[in-house]
Amino acid sequence: MNKFRRAVMWVGLTLIILLLFLSIYGAFIGAERAKSFFNRLPLVVFWSAFLLLLIVGLVVFRRLVRVPGLLLIHSGCVFILAGAIWSSEPGHKLQKKLFGIDKITTGQMRIYEGHSDNRVILEDNKQIKELPFSVELKDFQIEYYKPAFLYIQTRDGQGWRIPVEIDTEFPLGPEFGTVKILRAFENFKITIEGENRKIIDDPQHGFNPALEVQFTSPEGQVTNRYVFERFPGHSHSEDKFLLSYRRVISDYVSRLRITKDNKVVAEKDIEVNHPLSFGGYHFYQHFYDTEAGQYTVLMVVSNAGLAVVYAGYWMLCVGVFWHMWLRHIVEKRTKKHINGN
Amino acid sequence: MEIKYTIQGLLIYIAIAAYLSAFVTSLLRRAKTGHILYLFGFVAAVLAFGYRWYHVRHVPLQNLFEVFLCLSMIIYPASWFCRRILRVGGYCADMLIGAIVLFPAGFILNAQPQRLPPALQSWLFTPHVAVYMLSYIFMAKATFQAISQLAGRQHQFSRSGGSCQQKDESNQRSENWCSPNPNENLLPPEQATYSIICIGFPLLTLGLILGSYWGKKAWGDYWGWDPKELWGLVSWLVYVGYFHFRYMFGKKYPRINSIWAIAGMVVIIVTLLWVNLSRLFPGLHSYAI
Numbered sequence: 001m002n003k004f005r006r007a008v009m010w011v012g013l014t015l016i017i018l019l020l021f022l023s024i025y026g027a028f029i030g031a032e033r034a035k036s037f038f039n040r041l042p043l044v045v046f047w048s049a050f051l052l053l054l055i056v057g058l059v060v061f062r063r064l065v066r067v068p069g070l071l072l073i074h075s076g077c078v079f080i081l082a083g084a085i086w087s088s089e090p091g092h093k094l095q096k097k098l099f100g101i102d103k104i105t106t107g108q109m110r111i112y113e114g115h116s117d118n119r120v121i122l123e124d125n126k127q128i129k130e131l132p133f134s135v136e137l138k139d140f141q142i143e144y145y146k147p148a149f150l151y152i153q154t155r156d157g158q159g160w161r162i163p164v165e166i167d168t169e170f171p172l173g174p175e176f177g178t179v180k181i182l183r184a185f186e187n188f189k190i191t192i193e194g195e196n197r198k199i200i201d202d203p204q205h206g207f208n209p210a211l212e213v214q215f216t217s218p219e220g221q222v223t224n225r226y227v228f229e230r231f232p233g234h235s236h237s238e239d240k241f242l243l244s245y246r247r248v249i250s251d252y253v254s255r256l257r258i259t260k261d262n263k264v265v266a267e268k269d270i271e272v273n274h275p276l277s278f279g280g281y282h283f284y285q286h287f288y289d290t291e292a293g294q295y296t297v298l299m300v301v302s303n304a305g306l307a308v309v310y311a312g313y314w315m316l317c318v319g320v321f322w323h324m325w326l327r328h329i330v331e332k333r334t335k336k337h338i339n340g341n
Numbered sequence: 342m343e344i345k346y347t348i349q350g351l352l353i354y355i356a357i358a359a360y361l362s363a364f365v366t367s368l369l370r371r372a373k374t375g376h377i378l379y380l381f382g383f384v385a386a387v388l389a390f391g392y393r394w395y396h397v398r399h400v401p402l403q404n405l406f407e408v409f410l411c412l413s414m415i416i417y418p419a420s421w422f423c424r425r426i427l428r429v430g431g432y433c434a435d436m437l438i439g440a441i442v443l444f445p446a447g448f449i450l451n452a453q454p455q456r457l458p459p460a461l462q463s464w465l466f467t468p469h470v471a472v473y474m475l476s477y478i479f480m481a482k483a484t485f486q487a488i489s490q491l492a493g494r495q496h497q498f499s500r501s502g503g504s505c506q507q508k509d510e511s512n513q514r515s516e517n518w519c520s521p522n523p524n525e526n527l528l529p530p531e532q533a534t535y536s537i538i539c540i541g542f543p544l545l546t547l548g549l550i551l552g553s554y555w556g557k558k559a560w561g562d563y564w565g566w567d568p569k570e571l572w573g574l575v576s577w578l579v580y581v582g583y584f585h586f587r588y589m590f591g592k593k594y595p596r597i598n599s600i601w602a603i604a605g606m607v608v609i610i611v612t613l614l615w616v617n618l619s620r621l622f623p624g625l626h627s628y629a630i
Contacts, residue, residue: 006589009585009588009589010589012585013582013585013586013589016578016581016582016585017582019578020575020578020579020582023571023572023574023575023578024571024572024575026566026571027568027571027572027575027616028568030568031565031566031567031568032566034566034571035565035566038566084564106561106562145456248456249458249459250456250457250459250462251459251462252459271459272459272460272462272559273459273460273462273463273555273558273559274558275558275561282561284559284560284561286561299561301561301562306557306563309563310554313550313553313554316546316550317543317546317547317550320542320543320546321543321547324539324540324542324543325539325540325543
């Protein structure tokens with residue numbers, strides 16, 4: 001290895017070790033601060049130096065070009081770094097300066113059911129920017145695993161987990177009698193008509209899941225209680241039990257429709273892991289109205305540079321498997337074949 | 342410490358007992374009995390994993406309890422592959438690794454079944470975690486070989502020209518005594534470390550890439566700078582550093598090569614355990630406790 005190549009190798013090893021320690025530092029400061037740290041100017045210089053060194057390595061070391069696996073691995077890393085730089089915040093600013101491409105890097109949209117909007121709140125400076133099309137939220141739904149559970153706990157720590165099955169009686173032992181769930185509400189409300197209080201499951205706007213529970217003591221005394229999902233562990237001072245109603249969310253679904261010039265151009269039910277891609281952006285289910293379930297919050301992300309990053313992933317993966325696994329198998333088989341002849 | 346009085350717990354304890362018995366029997370130079378016990382431990386670990394799968398109704402790779410069950414199950418095939426295909430020893434250590442990874446599942450970690458949160462309901466969930474687990478087992482084996490090399494049990498390497506010289510052939514047999522076939526020709530530890538890392542590294546790379554692709558699908562970003570992602574990157578970079586260092590110096594500094602490999606395993610342990618158990622690193626992977 002001549003001096004220049006040796007120097008390139010040493011610089012490469014140094015950058016790898018430096019990135020290693022920077023990553024450890026990033027892990028300690030948390031995702032948000034790490035993101036801003038790795039996008040700062042000194043780090044932009046570091047990424048550019050890394051990219052440049054990979055390219056220099058490919059030029060200087062003939063082996064990296066001659067051996068297909070090594071070529072794929074190293075050029076894959078070049079693609080990943082280049083794509084990542086292109087898709088970053090500084091990359092988007094550069095695109096605007098050089099080519100006049102003015103895209104939103106990352107932002108959020110809050111859309112109410114039955115409404116459409118094209119305004120995006122930018123993640124970096126909280127300014128509002130408009131998309132060249134509108135996104136309409138036709139419907140938003142939260143799906144739950146079944147059964148849900150009622151958690152009962154005595155004041156001395158004894159506990160039961162009861163599946164929510166209407167009118168089924170569950171024993172709590174000789175000391176506490178039985179429990180029965182009489183009714184499950186999606187939106188518990190109390191209406192007052194004259195002097196009468198009426199408990200209803202209101203199909204209109206609102207979100208107050210609850211259970212009506214009946215306890216029967218061993219002496220036959222019956223007590224009714226209401227348990228609210230949003231107020232777990234709530235109880236009166238005279239109550240024997242602390243009650244909680246818990247449902248586990250299985251999915252969030254936003255039914256979206258995209259319109260441009262009064263024409264519907266795309267439609268999709270988006271869920272976690274199933275985003276919508278349109279017009280150079282990806283739309284993700286990000287958050288929702290936890291109080292009333294009336295709106296959804298979508299994350300809008302630019303797809304700039306993504307194809308380059310994915311191409312790099314493929315190259316790196318194919319290269320590493322070819323170089324370390326497959327080429328040895330192929331070589332062995334070829335040798336066997338030659339020896340056989 | 343908590344003893345699990347369930348079928349799941351029973352299967353775990355049988356597997357631990359079998360792996361430990363296999364280890365002790367092999368130490369007493371009863372290699373064949375040791376191998377049978379090792380195989381029995383593997384069957385018990387497979388049953389424990391299968392039972393968990395049936396119980397939770399999804400591939401059990403969601404939390405640390407399930408991940409340790411998986412690791413205990415794949416140690417035997419990894420052991421077999423390394424001995425038969427790569428000619429790498431460390432058979433006894435594998436039995437001990439099997440027992441060690443099952444210990445937290447049997448006595449420490451919570452086995453309460455959990456439902457998959459929306460983010461985990463993806464086809465990428467199983468390959469991403471499974472590929473990582475496979476790579477971790479291979480890297481653990483590589484670490485044992487690196488420790489053997491540092492302990493200087495078998496081979497000493499001449500510093501000139503980076504060539505490997507086997508000083509005492511009878512020493513090589515000492516490595517084989519717990520293998521079912523004590524006469525087989527095994528690689529020296531430095532070479533063995535390299536061979537196993539060459540098997541584990543592509544899996545580590547695939548795990549990282551699948552995780553990144555999944556991150557893009559689920560959270561909108563292929564790299565979220567999450568602590569677990571960064572520790573995953575650190576473990577990948579340690580092995581990248583190992584390959585570059587070994588390319589630069591070959592076998593000239595076998596001890597430093599081994600230190601790279603051991604450092605890789607230390608980072609893997611941090612990634613697998615500390616990131617999930619410590620409150621220092623809250624992030625997107627917090628559900629994996």
